[in-house]
Amino acid sequence: MKALDVAYFSMEVAVDPAVPTYSGGLGVLAGDTLRSAADLGHPMVGVTLLYRQGYFHQLLDEHGRQSEEPVSWSPKAHLEPVDARCQITIEGRIVQVRAWRYLVHGVTGSDVPVYFLDTAVEENDPIDRELTGTLYGGDGRYRLCQELLLGVGGLGMLRALGYRDIPTYHMNEGHAALLPLALLLEEVGDGDPRNVSDAQRTSVRNRCVFTTHTPIAAGHDRFPIDLLRSLTGDEHPLFLAALPYSPNGELNMTHIALACSRYVNAVSQLHQETSEQLFPDHVIHAITNGVHAVTWTSPPIAALYDEYVPQWRRDQFYLRHAGNIPLTDVLDSHFQAKAALLAETERRTGTRLDPKALTIGFARRAAVYKRPDFLFSDLDRLKRIVDRVGPLQVIFGGKAHPRDDEGKRIIERIYQARGTLGSQLCVAYLDEYDVTLGKVLCAGVDLWLNNPQKPHEASGTSGMKAALNGVPSLSVLDGWWNEGHVEGATGWSIGESADPERAEDELASLYDKLEYVIAPLFYRQPLAYASVMRGAMVLNGSFFNTQRMLLQYIRDAYSTREMN
Numbered sequence: 203m204k205a206l207d208v209a210y211f212s213m214e215v216a217v218d219p220a221v222p223t224y225s226g227g228l229g230v231l232a233g234d235t236l237r238s239a240a241d242l243g244h245p246m247v248g249v250t251l252l253y254r255q256g257y258f259h260q261l262l263d264e265h266g267r268q269s270e271e272p273v274s275w276s277p278k279a280h281l282e283p284v285d286a287r288c289q290i291t292i293e294g295r296i297v298q299v300r301a302w303r304y305l306v307h308g309v310t311g312s313d314v315p316v317y318f319l320d321t322a323v324e325e326n327d328p329i330d331r332e333l334t335g336t337l338y339g340g341d342g343r344y345r346l347c348q349e350l351l352l353g354v355g356g357l358g359m360l361r362a363l364g365y366r367d368i369p370t371y372h373m374n375e376g377h378a379a380l381l382p383l384a385l386l387l388e389e390v391g392d393g394d395p396r397n398v399s400d401a402q403r404t405s406v407r408n409r410c411v412f413t414t415h416t417p418i419a420a421g422h423d424r425f426p427i428d429l430l431r432s433l434t435g436d437e438h439p440l441f442l443a444a445l446p447y448s449p450n451g452e453l454n455m456t457h458i459a460l461a462c463s464r465y466v467n468a469v470s471q472l473h474q475e476t477s478e479q480l481f482p483d484h485v486i487h488a489i490t491n492g493v494h495a496v497t498w499t500s501p502p503i504a505a506l507y508d509e510y511v512p513q514w515r516r517d518q519f520y521l522r523h524a525g526n527i528p529l530t531d532v533l534d535s536h537f538q539a540k541a542a543l544l545a546e547t548e549r550r551t552g553t554r555l556d557p558k559a560l561t562i563g564f565a566r567r568a569a570v571y572k573r574p575d576f577l578f579s580d581l582d583r584l585k586r587i588v589d590r591v592g593p594l595q596v597i598f599g600g601k602a603h604p605r606d607d608e609g610k611r612i613i614e615r616i617y618q619a620r621g622t623l624g625s626q627l628c629v630a631y632l633d634e635y636d637v638t639l640g641k642v643l644c645a646g647v648d649l650w651l652n653n654p655q656k657p658h659e660a661s662g663t664s665g666m667k668a669a670l671n672g673v674p675s676l677s678v679l680d681g682w683w684n685e686g687h688v689e690g691a692t693g694w695s696i697g698e699s700a701d702p703e704r705a706e707d708e709l710a711s712l713y714d715k716l717e718y719v720i721a722p723l724f725y726r727q728p729l730a731y732a733s734v735m736r737g738a739m740v741l742n743g744s745f746f747n748t749q750r751m752l753l754q755y756i757r758d759a760y761s762t763r764e765m766n
């Protein structure tokens with residue numbers, strides 16, 4: 203076995219469609235990163251939690267009101283139990299931690315193991331058995347316990363598995379920020395944690411790498427320091443070690459991770475600028491996210507790449523050569539992907555959509571900043587567009603977090619708009635948005651819409667999945683699209699408002715682009731539209747993938763061993 207280079211810690215990992223241990227983009231990125239590591243044969247392991255009830259099943263009634271049910275799935279059907287055990291202490295109780303392994307198989311025959319931590323162990327107190335119940339469920343206490351489990355339990359598990367000298371610990375978002383504190387405790391050993399030396403701190407910092415994902419101060423994971431005290435005890439070294447990183451009586455996971463990492467990066471260039479404003483005391487680099495190309499390319503488009511770019515499965519730089527694919531082949535293959543989506547839409551909703559109509563897709567977590575119902579801000583204008591240039595139809599998907607009432611109301615508003623628009627503009631909302639549906643949805647529409655409130659979208663990745671499938675984006679110039687956008691060549695921008703509070707200007711730009719640029723091109727010049735589709739593959743598919751991303755991590759983040 204090659205020596206391990208990187209241990210990758212993430213609160214959620216989407217490793218397999220049958221393993222429901224993720225909620226959205228963060229978990230998908232983690233899964234895609236580990237898949238690319240396996241492809242490249244880079245020695246990594248993943249560490250995450252098991253979540254026996256998953257995130258949740260989404261139920262939508264006829265008004266679009268969401269309710270939730272726990273997911274039931276069988277870990278042993280998809281994961282392999284390992285013998286290793288470790289313990290963490292919570293409120294004075296010893297909590298036994300076990301793990302399950304999933305092997306990610308790469309294209310060249312290498313594997314990357316992912317360990318799912320699990321506290322549903324006979325010996326544990328019932329309250330502790332529930333710790334690996336649901337993802338992002340429960341209250342602050344529950345979440346901090348899970349973060350203790352990830353950071354402290356995760357390190358303990360790696361040691362129990364025999365991993366000792368790991369050059370890099372990569373924290374995917376701040377949830378894992380107790381990990382460097384656990385490393386510090388290892389350094390201190392029996393010593394007094396109040397007297398941690400600079401050399402000990404440096405030793406920890408030189409092993410940690412941190413990717414921040416949250417561009418808004420309020421979005422960062424924070425806990426009252428008293429909560430940590432109640433979990434780990436006044437005298438517990440973890441509590442003491444946390445103190446210098448926790449001003450104002452607050453445990454701010456991002457601040458800990460920033461202070462304890464030799465390399466910190468944001469997930470797009472724009473997000474780097476936002477993060478440097480948020481954290482002026484830290485140097486923050488940028489490595490723009492990607493998606494795992496083979497995972498997210500639909501079967502008909504993959505067949506096209508196999509024919510014209512045979513090396514693409516192993517090396518995605520070659521997707522540049524997709525420029526040689528005849529435009530009629532692009533259209534034919536896309537038509538197959540669209541047929542698959544329309545069949546799935548009919549199966550799920552009974553709605554039969556028109557395969558010839560310009561079909562817009564919007565699917566992501568139903569969070570307020572993503573503004574899923576933005577397109578429906580002016581229904582009269584939308585109807586005029588349809589009258590003037592031809593039919594439009596829109597397919598939505600996305601879950602609102604169970605406690606996000608605002609997010610749930612957005613789904614209801616989309617249902618209302620659907621009722622108002624009737625047959626003038628067909629709208630379908632597909633429930634249970636997950637990676638399986640995402641693959642069909644991103645590939646099958648003609649246009650991928652993205653209208654977050656800038657600068658809230660740190661990167662966004664669903665538009666990258668669309669690009670790999672030759673689906674152009676119409677998007678606000680936020681996150682990755684600020685880099686991926688070449689007007690009229692990879693898709694289209696939604697112009698910015700001079701005043702960020704003036705959504706009207708953005709909305710006018712969105713409608714204008716649809717009415718005067720995109721729909722006319724789609725209906726009157728299909729080959730010119732296909733050329734934009736191919737542009738998305740060539741320029742964006744070849745770049746916004748996790749293979750390129752991981753190569754940048756290896757070069758810039760993993761191989762610099764000293765603080766820079």
Ligand SMILES: *Cc1c(COP(=O)(O)O)cnc(C)c1O
Pocket residue numbers: 225226227228230565566567635636637640641661662663664665667
């Ligand atoms: C890709 C993906 C996401 C992330 O999409 P964004 O555009 O980054 O919001 C979320 N959920 C699922 C199921 C996905 O496949």
